[in-house]
Amino acid sequence: MRTTSTAALAAAAVAALALAGCSGGSAPAEPDADVPDGYVAYADDSVTSAGGTLQVQIDYDTAEAQGLDPAFAEVARSWSIMGLVYESLVTVGPGFEIQPELAAEWEQPDDTTYVFTLQPDAVFSNGRAVTAADVVGSLQRLLDSGSVWSGQLGPVASIEDTSDGAQQVTVTLERPYTPFLAALANTPAAILPMEELTAGTFDPVTEMLGSGAFTVAEHRQDESWTFAANPEWWDADALGVDELELVIAGDEQTRLAGLRDGSTQLANFSNADALQLLQSAPNVTAVSQTQSDFFYAMLNSVNPDSPFVDPEVRQTVNALIDRQALVDVALAGAAEATAVTPANLPDACAPDSVPSASAEVDADALEGVEATILVYNSDPALGAIAQLIQQQLQAAGAQIELESVDDGTFGERVYVSQPGDFDIALSWFAGYGDASIVTSWWNPETAFFNVGFTQAHDDLSEAIVAAQGLEPGAERAEALQTVCDLADEYAEMLPLATRPQVIGYANDQLAPTILADEGYGDFLRLVADFRMLEG
Amino acid sequence: MQTVRWVGGRVLTGLVTLLGIALLVFMAVRVVPGQAERVLLGPLATQEQRDALVAELGLDRDLASQFGIWISKVVTGDLGTSIVSRQPVLDELALRLPVTATIALMALAIALAVGIPVGVLQALRARRRGGAVVSRVLGGLGISVPEFVLGALVVLLFSSVPLGITIGAFTPVAEDVGRGLLSSLLPALVLSVFCAAATARTTRDAVLGVLVEPYVQAAVARGETPWSIVRHHVLRNATIPILTLAATLLAYLLGGAVIVEGLFNVPGVGSYLLLAMDRRDYAVVQAGVMLAAVVFVVTSVLVELASSLVDPRVSTIGARS
Numbered sequence: 001m002r003t004t005s006t007a008a009l010a011a012a013a014v015a016a017l018a019l020a021g022c023s024g025g026s027a028p029a030e031p032d033a034d035v036p037d038g039y040v041a042y043a044d045d046s047v048t049s050a051g052g053t054l055q056v057q058i059d060y061d062t063a064e065a066q067g068l069d070p071a072f073a074e075v076a077r078s079w080s081i082m083g084l085v086y087e088s089l090v091t092v093g094p095g096f097e098i099q100p101e102l103a104a105e106w107e108q109p110d111d112t113t114y115v116f117t118l119q120p121d122a123v124f125s126n127g128r129a130v131t132a133a134d135v136v137g138s139l140q141r142l143l144d145s146g147s148v149w150s151g152q153l154g155p156v157a158s159i160e161d162t163s164d165g166a167q168q169v170t171v172t173l174e175r176p177y178t179p180f181l182a183a184l185a186n187t188p189a190a191i192l193p194m195e196e197l198t199a200g201t202f203d204p205v206t207e208m209l210g211s212g213a214f215t216v217a218e219h220r221q222d223e224s225w226t227f228a229a230n231p232e233w234w235d236a237d238a239l240g241v242d243e244l245e246l247v248i249a250g251d252e253q254t255r256l257a258g259l260r261d262g263s264t265q266l267a268n269f270s271n272a273d274a275l276q277l278l279q280s281a282p283n284v285t286a287v288s289q290t291q292s293d294f295f296y297a298m299l300n301s302v303n304p305d306s307p308f309v310d311p312e313v314r315q316t317v318n319a320l321i322d323r324q325a326l327v328d329v330a331l332a333g334a335a336e337a338t339a340v341t342p343a344n345l346p347d348a349c350a351p352d353s354v355p356s357a358s359a360e361v362d363a364d365a366l367e368g369v370e371a372t373i374l375v376y377n378s379d380p381a382l383g384a385i386a387q388l389i390q391q392q393l394q395a396a397g398a399q400i401e402l403e404s405v406d407d408g409t410f411g412e413r414v415y416v417s418q419p420g421d422f423d424i425a426l427s428w429f430a431g432y433g434d435a436s437i438v439t440s441w442w443n444p445e446t447a448f449f450n451v452g453f454t455q456a457h458d459d460l461s462e463a464i465v466a467a468q469g470l471e472p473g474a475e476r477a478e479a480l481q482t483v484c485d486l487a488d489e490y491a492e493m494l495p496l497a498t499r500p501q502v503i504g505y506a507n508d509q510l511a512p513t514i515l516a517d518e519g520y521g522d523f524l525r526l527v528a529d530f531r532m533l534e535g
Numbered sequence: 536m537q538t539v540r541w542v543g544g545r546v547l548t549g550l551v552t553l554l555g556i557a558l559l560v561f562m563a564v565r566v567v568p569g570q571a572e573r574v575l576l577g578p579l580a581t582q583e584q585r586d587a588l589v590a591e592l593g594l595d596r597d598l599a600s601q602f603g604i605w606i607s608k609v610v611t612g613d614l615g616t617s618i619v620s621r622q623p624v625l626d627e628l629a630l631r632l633p634v635t636a637t638i639a640l641m642a643l644a645i646a647l648a649v650g651i652p653v654g655v656l657q658a659l660r661a662r663r664r665g666g667a668v669v670s671r672v673l674g675g676l677g678i679s680v681p682e683f684v685l686g687a688l689v690v691l692l693f694s695s696v697p698l699g700i701t702i703g704a705f706t707p708v709a710e711d712v713g714r715g716l717l718s719s720l721l722p723a724l725v726l727s728v729f730c731a732a733a734t735a736r737t738t739r740d741a742v743l744g745v746l747v748e749p750y751v752q753a754a755v756a757r758g759e760t761p762w763s764i765v766r767h768h769v770l771r772n773a774t775i776p777i778l779t780l781a782a783t784l785l786a787y788l789l790g791g792a793v794i795v796e797g798l799f800n801v802p803g804v805g806s807y808l809l810l811a812m813d814r815r816d817y818a819v820v821q822a823g824v825m826l827a828a829v830v831f832v833v834t835s836v837l838v839e840l841a842s843s844l845v846d847p848r849v850s851t852i853g854a855r856s
Contacts (some may be wrong), residue, residue, distance in 0.1 A: 063575070063619050063814055064575065064576075064577075065572070065575035065576045065580075065588055065618065067621060070828055073577055074577045075577075090728040106847075146581050146583065146584065147579075148579035148580075200844070205621070206621055218804070220630070221617070221619060221620035221622070221627075222619075222802075222806075222807070222810055223802045247704075247800070249800045250797060250800075250806070251797045251798055251800065253687060253690050253691075253798060254690070254797075254798060254799065254800045256694070257693075257694030258693060258701070258704065259692070259696075259703035260694040261693070261694045261695075261701045261702055262701075263701035263702070263704040301846075311834075331835075337797075378813070387578060406569070406812075406813055407569070407574065407814075408567070408568065408569025408570075408573070408813065408814070408815050409567070409568040409569045411569055411573050411574055412568045412569040412570070412573055413568065414578070415573075415578035416573050416578075447579075448581070449578035449579055450633060474666050511795060528811070
């Protein structure tokens with residue numbers, strides 16, 4: 001059997017980009033006057049849906065060891081797919097505003113208590129009404145799971161069924177934790193049918209049974225999903241799609257071709273050049289959704305063989321990396337430079353406000369430094385970023401090699417080996433829906449996966465906890481600035497730039513509603529508002 | 536009796552080869568860095584979660600025990616369960632193999648239909664300078680242009696000018712014969728280019744080798760027509776190398792042409808195995824490689840048998856050796 005590699009597929013993409021006359025930079029799309037603030041596409045009430053099957057192509061399938069259990073879902077695409085079936089208490093809207101989902105409303109009598117009142121018509125797709133017991137059971141199960149998301153819910157003291165007429169749940173925190181609602185908005189906090197799960201008639205690993213807009217009709221791993229509209233959904237009348245076919249098409253050229261030839265109506269792209277490539281396609285609109293997800297560089301300060309054990313070398317590298325150049329060249333202008341707090345979230349630090357942004361560095365500051373940049377080969381953007389960082393560091397005298405490996409090898413060398421077996425590694429974090437959630441990953445005692453290459457710093461860890469306890473506003477922005485400054489000085493995990501997501505759709509067949517900003521990679525978040533046109 | 540012994544020897548050799556491949560692939564997937572529980576659980580999992588998955592997958596046993604359990608199940612037809620889809624690997628392969636087989640057979644048919652006549656023509660016109668140059672250039676291009684370049688060109692061309700063929704909306708033949716064959720056409724065409732060029736070159740060399748034989752010269756001297764000479768003397772004697780090549784190409788194509796499957800979003804064996812390797816889905820990788828090995832060994836044995844029918848000296852010499 002002849003073997004190949006993802007590198008070859010990437011080469012195919014490059015070849016086709018060249019064939020399509022890609023010049024490397026993409027012109028940002030002109031904002032549509034009819035699209036309200038906070039959206040990049042919007043199907044208003046004047047658009048009547050013709051119904052039918054929505055054909056969507058996405059980049060990859062769920063592939064978690066825990067199967068389809070949302071409590072253990074770790075990758076963004078799993079959140080998007082599971083989010084079609086499951087609902088959380090709340091969701092995020094334009095500008096990362098927290099909005100009702102399964103909870104019709106909530107109130108906060110004090111800064112550690114949240115009282116959620118459930119949608120009165122909410123039922124699981126098997127017809128059983130969603131109860132407060134399902135909410136209590138699901139959230140308690142998440143907390144008890146040991147899943148990393150249990151920590152993101154924050155310092156939960158108790159979750160109680162406080163139904164009084166309406167189905168009601170009260171969550172009490174040990175101390176104020178502002179990102180609590182944003183953490184609840186993520187798919188891992190989905191509400192499961194606990195009665196069936198406890199009785200053993202529902203296995204969340206192999207099947208999905210939720211209260212959301214769709215039910216699973218068929219799934220062929222890594223090939224396709226077919227979802228049917230859930231007639232039991234509490235907002236079923238608003239649903240403009242009768243059936244949703246998700247085709248897993250790993251190659252970006254295939255997804256581009258599907259939009260060009262009209263066989264698919266919506267597709268996503270992590271390659272920012274797709275924005276330009278799709279501009280010439282008839283009947284196709286391409287939009288760029290700003291993600292709070294961001295790329296970052298890990299400098300190994302734990303492995304004694306790494307040159308970055310020396311804090312001065314790390315700070316020099318941090319100061320030398322030109323984030324804007326990464327945005328302009330490697331990410332085709334479709335991203336933003338960022339600090340630890342994702343650039344597009346409220347209260348985020350400005351990337352040019354941290355100490356390294358104004359540091360003076362000698363032209364030969366890295367003379368004698370030899371290092372390797374490790375990336376995984378399933379995301380072509382990482383290779384482009386690595387090349388640019390290599391050039392920037394070599395300009396200061398360093399000798400930098402690039403090494404591209406498959407995901408498994410990358411995980412082994414970066415997250416499992418103790419200490420981590422690398423000098424510099426590149427990856428990306430989900431940005432979530434609140435500026436302070438991702439900051440938790442800068443504390444290796446909370447984020448145990450990075451203990452092999454970063455050190456614990458009491459002042460930074462305390463600053464993270466302090467900022468997470470403050471209400472949004474000027475005081476919190478100042479606290480987050482302290483987090484950004486300290487992380488910048490320790491220079492172990494260097495935030496670089498946000499991760500672009502381009503979404504293309506057939507404008508003669510579909511009127512979608514897509515948020516301008518997203519923090520969980522879920523470009524299908526508002527699929528219930530999509531309207532099918534008679535093409 | 537000699538032929539029976541020869542056939543038995545070939546089958547036995549094939550079985551030993553398969554056992555060797557089984558051992559090799561089993562060890563190979565385990566020495567690659569990035570163990571299954573680490574890849575699948577990702578960086579955020581706790582040690583307890585990793586230990587639980589290791590125990591579930593039986594990876595806490597020694598390698599010899601793991602191999603023994605696996606191979607004893609394989610011989611009974613149990614290829615294990617995918618740790619990603621949680622489906623039996625046999626069922627998953629049964630879904631994907633017909634897809635790959637359709638494309639492979641189409642590609643091979645196109646390659647033979649184009650490659651053999653072209654190779655014969657090249658040989659017959661080998662002494663004409665212009666024709667030889669043109670055929671060498673075209674043959675060289677066909678063999679050396681990578682499938683990802685050719686495939687990308689075809690994807691771009693046919694998605695811009697659809698001509699009734701859509702990219703990425705693959706239909707298995709089992710679901711709809713007409714649409715299935717149509718959606719298999721482009722990937723089969725891309726795959727056939729290399730195979731056709733290789734077939735033409737092999738055919739040309741084989742035919743040239745036969746053309747200088749005394750019995751062909753005698754036929755020319757007898758005044759037989761060129762077509763009669765080709766049909767009665769040349770093709771028969773050039774069959775063995777072409778058959779051998781066809782078997783090799785078929786095994787390669789059935790093993791899964793990963794890049795082409797990826798570009799055309801064909802849910803075949805190749806893309807399935809590539810993803811499985813990325814995720815360290817051991818049962819799938821082992822089963823997939825064994826499948827390719829079985830196809831290769833079986834076709835090799837069949838080709839040798841066919842060759843011995845075309846030319847009985849093959850089995851005679853083989854048995855003596």
